[in-house]
Amino acid sequence: MTTSSQTSRLTDRICAANKAGRKALIPFLPGGFPDRESFWTHLAALDAGGADIIEVGVPFSDPCADGPVVEKASIQALEMGTTLKWLLEGLRERAGQYQAELVLMGYLNPFLQYGFEKLADDAVAAGVSGFIIPDLPLDEDAPYRAILQGRGMSLVPLVGLNTDLERMQAYAAVSTGYVYVVSVLGTTGARESFPAELADALARARKAFDLPIALGFGIKEPAQLAVFGDTIDAVIFGSALITHVREKGSVDAFMARWA
Amino acid sequence: MKKGYFGDFGGQFVAELLIPPLRELEHALKTIVPSPEFQAEFTALLKDYVGRKSPLTLCPSLSKELGFNLWLKREDLNHTGSHKINNTLGQALLTKYMGKPALLTETGAGMNGVATATAARALDLDCIVFMGATDVARQSHNVRRMQLLGAEIVPVQNGTKTLKDAINEALRYWIAEQRTHHYCFGTAAGPHPFPTLVREFQAVVGREAREQMLEKTGELPYAVVACVGGGSNAIGAFHAFVPDAGVRLIGVEAAGTGEKGCFNSAPLNLGSPGVLHGQMTMLLQDDDGQILPSHSVAAGLDYPGVGPEHAHLHASGRATYGTVNDAQALNAFMRLTRAEGIMPALESSHAVAWVLENRDQIPRGANVIVNLSGRGDKDMDIIEESLGSLLGQQGSKG
Ligand SMILES: Cc1ncc(COP(=O)(O)O)c(C=O)c1O
Numbered sequence: 312m313t314t315s316s317q318t319s320r321l322t323d324r325i326c327a328a329n330k331a332g333r334k335a336l337i338p339f340l341p342g343g344f345p346d347r348e349s350f351w352t353h354l355a356a357l358d359a360g361g362a363d364i365i366e367v368g369v370p371f372s373d374p375c376a377d378g379p380v381v382e383k384a385s386i387q388a389l390e391m392g393t394t395l396k397w398l399l400e401g402l403r404e405r406a407g408q409y410q411a412e413l414v415l416m417g418y419l420n421p422f423l424q425y426g427f428e429k430l431a432d433d434a435v436a437a438g439v440s441g442f443i444i445p446d447l448p449l450d451e452d453a454p455y456r457a458i459l460q461g462r463g464m465s466l467v468p469l470v471g472l473n474t475d476l477e478r479m480q481a482y483a484a485v486s487t488g489y490v491y492v493v494s495v496l497g498t499t500g501a502r503e504s505f506p507a508e509l510a511d512a513l514a515r516a517r518k519a520f521d522l523p524i525a526l527g528f529g530i531k532e533p534a535q536l537a538v539f540g541d542t543i544d545a546v547i548f549g550s551a552l553i554t555h556v557r558e559k560g561s562v563d564a565f566m567a568r569w570a
Numbered sequence: 571m572k573k574g575y576f577g578d579f580g581g582q583f584v585a586e587l588l589i590p591p592l593r594e595l596e597h598a599l600k601t602i603v604p605s606p607e608f609q610a611e612f613t614a615l616l617k618d619y620v621g622r623k624s625p626l627t628l629c630p631s632l633s634k635e636l637g638f639n640l641w642l643k644r645e646d647l648n649h650t651g652s653h654k655i656n657n658t659l660g661q662a663l664l665t666k667y668m669g670k671p672a673l674l675t676e677t678g679a680g681m682n683g684v685a686t687a688t689a690a691r692a693l694d695l696d697c698i699v700f701m702g703a704t705d706v707a708r709q710s711h712n713v714r715r716m717q718l719l720g721a722e723i724v725p726v727q728n729g730t731k732t733l734k735d736a737i738n739e740a741l742r743y744w745i746a747e748q749r750t751h752h753y754c755f756g757t758a759a760g761p762h763p764f765p766t767l768v769r770e771f772q773a774v775v776g777r778e779a780r781e782q783m784l785e786k787t788g789e790l791p792y793a794v795v796a797c798v799g800g801g802s803n804a805i806g807a808f809h810a811f812v813p814d815a816g817v818r819l820i821g822v823e824a825a826g827t828g829e830k831g832c833f834n835s836a837p838l839n840l841g842s843p844g845v846l847h848g849q850m851t852m853l854l855q856d857d858d859g860q861i862l863p864s865h866s867v868a869a870g871l872d873y874p875g876v877g878p879e880h881a882h883l884h885a886s887g888r889a890t891y892g893t894v895n896d897a898q899a900l901n902a903f904m905r906l907t908r909a910e911g912i913m914p915a916l917e918s919s920h921a922v923a924w925v926l927e928n929r930d931q932i933p934r935g936a937n938v939i940v941n942l943s944g945r946g947d948k949d950m951d952i953i954e955e956s957l958g959s960l961l962g963q964q965g966s967k968g
Contacts, residue, residue: 372729372860373846375738376585376745382728394858419583420845424859446583446845450573473590473748496587497746 319465320440321364321488324412325523325545328363334536336361336569337525339416339549341368341384343393345556350388351401353562355408360566362411364489366443366547367402369395369417376445378500380550384557395421395430402437409438414467414488416443419455431458441465441488449482456485465489470516472496472508479519489523489545492516494530501551502529513542533569574762575850576882582761584848588741591748594668596763602667603660603770615659616774619692620649622656624775626782626939631909636929638936641791642912643779643807645943652915652944653775653803654685658754660771662689665752672696674747675754676740678705678733678799679870679917680712681944682756687721689754697721698751700740702732705869712948730863733799733873737847757800759877761848765805769879772806779939780810792936793818796943797920798891799835799870801877803943808889819889821880822924824866828895833865837876838884838891851878867896867952868916870944894923900956902926903946915944916952 328335338357343350357365370385370393377385395417402413415434422430422444434442441464447455449468456466465488470479473496482490492513494505516524526539527547536546546569555565574580582592602608616622624647629640645653658675665673673695677683683699690697699716703725706713716723729735737760744753758768776794783791794811796804798821811817823836834840837852844853846861854862854874864874883889894902899916902923907913914922921940925932932938946953 373734373738375741375847376587378742379728386729389860396858418845420853420855420861421859423844424855424857445585446848448582448584448586448589450589451581451583469586471587473587475590478589493587495746496748498742 319487320412321414321465322522324363325489325525329523329544334543335363335523335525335545337364337366337545337547338362338552339366339368339547340552341370341381341388342398343370343388343391344384344553345387346391347393347397353556356562357566358409358411360563361570362566363545364412364414365409366414366416367398369398369415369421371418371421374418376498378498378550380553381499384553395425399433399437402439403433406436406438412440413438414441414443415439419444419447427455427458431462431464434464435462439464441467443467443469443491445469460487467491469493470512472506472512474512476515476519479515483520486520486522489525490516490520491547492524492526494526494528497528499528499550501531501554505529510542513539517542576879577885579849579851579878579881580762580765581850582848583845583850584761585745587745588748588761591744592761592763595767598664598668599763599767599770602664608663608667612660612663615663615692616656620655620659621647622774623778624648626779626786629910632905637934638932638938640925641783641937641939642942643775643939645775645803645941646912646914646918646945650685650688651947652681652685653772653806654682654756655688656774656806657756657768657771657802658682658685658689659692661752661754661767662693662695665695665754666693668752670750670752672698672751673754674698674700674740674743674751675756676700676733676736677756678702678736678872679868680705680709680716680948681870683721684712684715684719686754686756687716687719690721691719698724698743700724700726700736700743702726702730702736704731705733705736708952709869709948711950732864734861734864741847756802757877758802758805758879759800759847759849759851759875765849765877765879768802769805769809772802773809775803775806775941776808776810779807783937783939787937789937790814790817791939792932793820794939794941795820795822795921795924796941797822797871797917798838798876798880799873799917801880803941805877805879807941808883812888819883820924821889821891822920823891823893824868824871824920825893825895826865828897833863835864835866835871835873836893837874838880839893846875849875849878851875851881852884867899867956868920870915870917871920892924892928894920894927898923898927900953903953904957912942913946914942915946916949918943
């Protein structure tokens, strides 16, 4: 097991939920979805509804690691005029209002065009604790990780069924926050069942990382989690929440299921 | 230099889940591709199946008019009608060696789709092709060819419904099907090692052209000109000439309608650096880093990015990149068709047009090679629509 020298607010938050005898809840909502005003209402409702960490999506025109639900939501958010600048300003105005820790999840290009150092500064001011950048693997991430971690933020690693132990250990040596274990060899989207190899991947992640393990991709309802026991520490849900919001369901009702 | 980079461009900006198949491919590129068995089999396929080498044809009538020698590297004469087959056969053969039973690919004009579907038949592999719905409509002839070849075609309805979105969808599919499918990337772009792998298989174009030019004229050409979509025919044509400092390498991007602010496909001339489809390269994007829609009358050039090696050759100045608009390309199509009886693809027409439009820059008696990347039959519908009136006027004069 590798120990990361820096502990982060994200780690602490998940550990606190686990100490209270439950999995940490990490909803994902694209910024500016379903429209710019409702987004803030939903974000507040996720927070009030017991989210430990909220992953706020930064919409991108070409989200090639995402399935149709997230892609459609991202495009809709862009059409509603969502920009990274708008999102960061909105978060800064509301800094301190949320119980939950905030993580920005988005593809590299909008971050690059914003200017990565400026992004990191503005994210700190907006109360953001970390980033997830799905198209920034270990081989490319060093300069960006240094900028984020230098400001006390995490760059959350994504690993999956086809990530071997050695590679996980390489991530573990540099990562803080939590580990995002992708449940399927595929893109985001709610699924009925999980592949058999997932247990092995979770075991490898447990061995490699000293960080909490969050399971994401394909998670729809609490009943799906029973089989994982304490092999996971947190659960991430995105497409199911987006679909629920799209069908005019209330965020309170969605969160209540998981409480 | 960092692995997989050309200067500041390239890299491997992909989901972690795609790292294992890319690693596998890097390994195959290093170990299988250079092996004598692979090279022998590949060379035999190029000769006996594709019909290489392709001729280097002098255009007598246009040369006379222009005052310099216009030579065409005839990739249009390859089996399936474009340079794409050089790459798809190479990758299909590699897929066999890697022990995978199927190919997936993306296509814009449909030429790469047809070439991949063909290579799949030649080497007994399954094949699935992602194609933007707009391109399915405007390149229907190639869609029918792919269907006859037994490929599964997936029309992509997302985004701009063109090549960019087909690549997004292909990348998604590859994440899920990486154990059985090799992604036969259609151009010299995308994450490392694709830009290098595709160049490796297309470099035969420039190698042959260089030899043929020396044989026919005893000297190296003044310039080599090629159209640039993702950049595979251009990098294939350029590669052998890169060390020949005196040979001008000229890439031609599509300027769209050419009006100021119009959608175009000229990221080297009109774009800025960014990350898309696994690579750091020059892109058409807005201030927020969202990718802009592209446009060209040539579906195969209709892409908002470009392969990273071209971004590097552009930055370093070793190659220069011009632009040609839709009307100039259509005009060049007609000129070459009428003057020489050679009907170029609309993509290749951009390269021909650059020479016609920039004739004043070229010294008298110089030898200029244009890579004629493909033949024009696939574009009949667009050409008839765009040139309908022109054809009517010229029809009787011939
Ligand atoms: C005939 C022809 N030329 C050129 C291209 C552009 O691709 P590339 O820039 O990879 O050569 C295409 C793409 O479909 C094509 O069909």
